[in-house]
Amino acid sequence: MRKLLLGLIAVLLFAGQVLAQKTIRGTVRDDKGNPLPNASVVVRGTSVGATTGTDGSYSLAVPASATALLFSSVGFEPTSVDIGTKTEVNASLRAAATDLENVIVTGYTTTQKKKFSGATVSVTAEDVRKQPFGSFDQALQGKASGVSVVANSGQPGANAVVRVRGNGSISGGNVPLYIMDGIEISAADFASMNQGDFDRIEILKDAVGTAMYGSRGANGVIVITTRRGRAGQLNLNYDMQLGYSQLPDDRLIVMNSAQKIDYELRRGNPYGWSAAEADSLRNVNFNWRDALFQTGVTQQHQLSASGGTANSRFYASLSYLDQEGIVQQTGLKRYTARVNVDNTIKNWRFGVSMQVGYSKIRGTDEATAYIGSPLNAIRWSNPYERAIDPNTGDYQQLGGVGVLTSGQPNAAMELFVNQRQTLQFKGVGSAYLEFHFPFLKGLYARTNWGGDFAQNEGSVYYDRTTYTGAQAAGGNGSLARSANRQFRYTGTTSLNYKQTFGDHEIDGGIFMEAVKTDFRAMGFTGYGLTNGFTNETGITAGNATNGYIPQVSGSGTQNGLQSYFALLNYGFKSKYYLTLVGRRDGSSRLGVDNRFQNFGSVGATWVVSDEGFLENAGKLDDLRLRASYGTTGNYISAAGDYGHLPQFGRISYNGANGWSLTQPGNLNYRWEVNRTINLGVDFAFFKRRLSGTIEAYDRRTNNLYFNQPVSQTTGFATIPGNSGTLSNKGIELSLRGDIIRTADFRWTVEGNITYNRNRVVSVPDDSIINGTTILAVGKPINTFYLVPYAGVNAANGNALYLTQAGTLTQTYSTADLRTFGTSDAPWFGGLSTTVMYKGFDLSAQVNFFLNRDVFNNDMINLANPSYLFDNMSIELLNEWQKPGDVTNIPRPTSAGGNAFQSNTTRFLEDGSFWRLRNVTLGYTVPTNVLTKLKIRSARIFVQGQNWWTKTNFRSFDPESSSPVLVGAQYPALVQTTVGVSLGF
Missing domain, CATH: 2.40.170.20 (TonB-dependent receptor, beta-barrel domain)
Structure with a gap:
């Protein structure tokens, strides 16, 4: 009898629960009226939710106490819609603000770019994720004004040299500060980090953005925010790349065997080769x-x-x-x-x-x-x-x-x-x-x-x-x-x-x-x-x-x-x-x-x-x-x-x-x-x-x-x-x-x-x-400090230089050193x-x-020319050999002041x-x-x-x-x- 009574109570409780719920249907669209698949629909204050289908529609059983639904989708601004007595709730999501209206993440705060008085550049994480560099900073090259990124080496895993608005120190550090999820990280360790986990990258360039980092912000700040989860159904992603790399063209040509x-x-057959x-x-x-x-x-x-x-x-x-x-x-x-x-x-x-x-x-x-x-x-x-x-x-x-x-x-x-x-x-x-x-x-x-x-x-x-x-x-x-x-x-x-x-x-x-x-x-x-x-x-x-x-x-x-x-x-x-x-x-x-x-x-x-x-x-x-x-x-x-x-x-x-x-x-x-x-x-x-x-x-x-x-x-x-x-x-x-x-x-x-x-x-x-x-x-x-080279004296093959007065001379002198570019x-x-x-x-x-x-x-x-025992540049085939030769390569011997x-x-x-x-x-x-x-x-x-x-x-x-x-x-x-x- 007691088992029968307990079963009856369970049925009544289940029936009460069913009666306490109602089903809500609707469609989620973007601001242009297009249906949004895979959008998240969640009852506010609960974990009850659903995901829209390919046509943007959804169906969701909600508790009678539910007052509103939260709608969200990647790339769109989330919105909340009251339920009231409705059984059909539709939503329209506006595309997330971009360009001049997006938000700025400084590492300490988040604010709208419209309100931010500092100089900052946002780099799209998608551009960084897809590039298979062993060190992610190389993918920043050309992405942001004021930010010079030089790949100093092609060795896999080598980090780039990044400078924000030039070199600000002669003997001190010039490397920008890297912040990831609020934590300072070392630029030399990017070979052990996966840029596929990055959600956004913000580069702070002026004092409004960097002064909040005080003694660490002099060379700019690069703020990395990693990807976070979103409410909705479980999403799995698999990303793969397969390819190859090759040696670039060589513009410094050396001699072949015959040459x-x-x-x-x-030059006198230094090795004594027979014919x-x-x-x-x-x-x-x-x-x-x-x-x-x-x-x-x-x-x-x-x-x-x-x-x-x-x-x-x-x-x-x-x-x-x-x-x-x-x-x-x-x-x-x-x-x-x-x-x-x-x-x-x-x-x-x-x-x-x-x-x-x-x-x-x-x-x-x-x-x-x-x-x-x-x-x-x-x-x-x-x-x-x-x-x-x-x-x-x-x-x-x-x-x-x-x-x-x-x-x-x-x-x-x-x-x-x-x-x-x-x-x-x-x-x-x-x-x-x-x-x-x-x-x-x-x-x-x-x-x-x-x-x-x-x-x-x-x-x-x-x-x-x-x-x-x-x-x-x-x-x-x-x-x-x-x-x-x-x-x-x-x-x-x-x-x-x-x-x-x-x-x-x-x-x-x-x-x-x-x-x-x-x-x-x-x-x-x-x-x-x-x-x-x-x-x-x-x-x-x-x-x-x-x-x-x-x-x-x-x-x-x-x-x-x-x-x-x-x-x-x-x-x-x-x-x-x-x-x-x-x-x-x-x-x-x-x-x-x-x-x-x-x-x-x-x-x-x-x-x-x-x-x-x-x-x-x-x-x-x-x-x-x-x-x-x-x-x-x-x-x-x-x-x-x-x-x-x-x-x-x-x-x-x-x-x-x-x-x-x-x-x-x-x-x-x-x-x-x-x-x-x-x-x-x-x-x-x-x-x-x-x-x-x-x-x-x-x-x-x-x-x-x-x-x-x-x-x-x-x-x-x-x-x-x-x-x-x-x-x-x-x-x-x-x-x-x-x-x-x-x-x-x-x-x-x-x-x-x-x-x-x-x-x-x-x-x-x-x-x-x-x-x-x-x-x-x-x-x-x-800045370079060199003696100007002015070619070759066609009469004797000696190298020519320019003096401080601008006249030609065959005598090399450190007194003629002058500044050039950088x-x-x-x-x-x-x-x-x-x-x-x-x-x-x-x-x-x-x-x-x-x-x-x-x-x-x-x-x-x-x-x-003293290195003739090893291979040499092909341009030395044009060395001066006899009076009257017009060339830019002096004679190889140093006698007569031609070192x-x-x-x-x-x-x-x-x-x-x-x-x-x-x-x-x-x-x-x-x-x-x-x-x-x-x-x-x-x-x-x-x-x-x-x-x-x-x-x-x-x-x-x-x-x-x-x-x-x-x-x-x-x-x-x-x-x-x-x-x-x-x-x-």
Whole structure:
């Protein structure tokens, strides 16, 4: 009887529950009336929800207590619709604001761009995700005005050199601050991070955006927000790319076998070839490029999932990248995982973000003139010598251990027998907690804490059979191991208030932040690897007699930053906005008297287009004027972590170990301070089909980190100090236009161009010469200082130069040195276009760097006539030989005052270039086709990087951040990939 009664109660309860629900149906459309598939429909305050079908319709059983439905979709602004007594609820979603109306994420706050008075650029994360670079920063090139991005190396995983509005320091740091989900991360670790997890990238360029970061914001701030989950059904995505990379065209041509033999014979036959030997060697033409380079294969896979309810959302991903380098034995393998979770419970919001990554980089020596670098061999090795002896099949060693006849190391042995690799484990995690006070609307507290951890292991093995291994102690090879780890935590706690009172808007907060970094490193180099092992087992135990005593090293630093700051945004009548930032930073890197420094900024925005006098302005849709002024700091100096403190190091004297003062301290050591003025104009015409931004800025750095000269009686030539001023002034222009915009066809063109004028205003010692460059007042940093080369005297073949008076001379003199251009391009930018027709899309981006010079040291090593034992540039075939010869190449002999001179403009070349950075052709499969396959979305595409480059610079690649192309260049990859993106 009791079982029957319990069953009856259960039935009644179930019936009551059913009666307490009702079914609501409807359709979700965009603001143009088109149905929106996969839109999320959730009962407000619950986890009850549904997803629209391909026709935008939905059906949802809701509790009788339900009062409203929340509608959302990717790319659209969410909206809420009251239910009331209705059983049919339709919704229309407006496309998310873009261009001049989008939001700005500064890392601390989020605000509408309309209200933001600072200079900032948003980079579309989709553009960054699709490009298969081992370091994501390379994908930023040409995307933002005022931001110079130079891929300094083509080695997979190598990070780019990024500069925001020029170099703001001479001896201090110039790297922008990278913030991911509120946590500072290191730019050198991007090889272990997956850009496929990025949701948006914001670049803050002026003091309004960067002053809130105080001492860390002097070089600009790049804010990365990772992808978060959205309420609705579970969405799975699989993204894949597969392709290959190749060596770019070489513009520095060397001699072939016949040319080199004939040149040697003309120069006196230094090797003493017989006629038969010379004839035989003329036909060899071994291609050292083919021996060292390859077609590298790239594959990339990512599996991600997202979903959740209105109160709990998640995003998770797994990714794998395997990118072979174009140099054999080089490449990058990367594994990453990420989980982001966000929750809302009543007035509480909290969440966590976790990312781990592991990377393995196999590399080779680059950017050096070292004879043992394999990448120099493609220039220097004679074309009549081979990597492999055709008779024995062994590596060719005709001039000794690991070397060819010329004494040049056999590059194949250096590349294939020796080993060089780096392993990294990377972890970035953060958690936030936010509470919205119920007694005052708009008031909330938030705390965000997280850490950035990196552990690196490196190894370099030199085999005793190679040239480099034979140079090691004892001549029997070496093994070097290095290990370091760094952990940095960032904690930010704030009290914020945001509210509107009639015509007045207030949005502000007070913050406290702590940042602490701990770094440790150690390493050793062991010698005498004679038993066949390439690890520690192969090292010969050292003693006082065999010379195999290992070298050891170690270091460690700790530093911290304590900050207090406040932000205030005020708006009046939705037309006038004011931003105030004040920050006080204290750093352990500086002395007690100079440890704390105040920074701040003020900015204003006037929405002119909302004024009554422009109400009938015709085609004008938006016009805003912005102005800002502020200061930021730089606490990264050449003196290391503690320039104010005396530093000691170990010393050995007369067989006894002790301590010695290595760097004197300076208690007056203080912050570098960056002052920035910015003026900006934002505009849009023709229903926003044409929009753009013009910025003008004046950035000045005072108290430059600069080693100051002191009396030699102190035992030191200089001490760490602050002295000098550096200026960057520039203009930036960004334009975007919809040339054609119809229902089926759209053609968009956009571009940006920047002019940055860098000048040294003052330094303690004017005209400081550093090799081929000079640091001089009134000139840009990295200005070249060379003797002008003026050709060849046709009568005697001597090189000609210009004197300071402008007259010709055959005598090279340092008194005739003068300044020339700089390696930092004053003009740079990018142009892109996108054409979309129904499901097809075609996009292309061209980047440019103009008016830059590069000193070609690689060419010097091929044009110096005393290096005739190795291969040489083909231009030496035009050397002067007899009176009357008209040529630009002097005679090879130095007698009669004709010694070869390298520090001349003969080797200063135009490093400007135009590059097709990316081109993509894609097709998105229609929804009605995918429905039958149970697939939510599908896109296939083919893309290429660096397919075309226009330059006059003689090398594989004109792109470099250094003023000098030293040698051993690893050029940018020419890549082609095919990709598929599927959503389930």
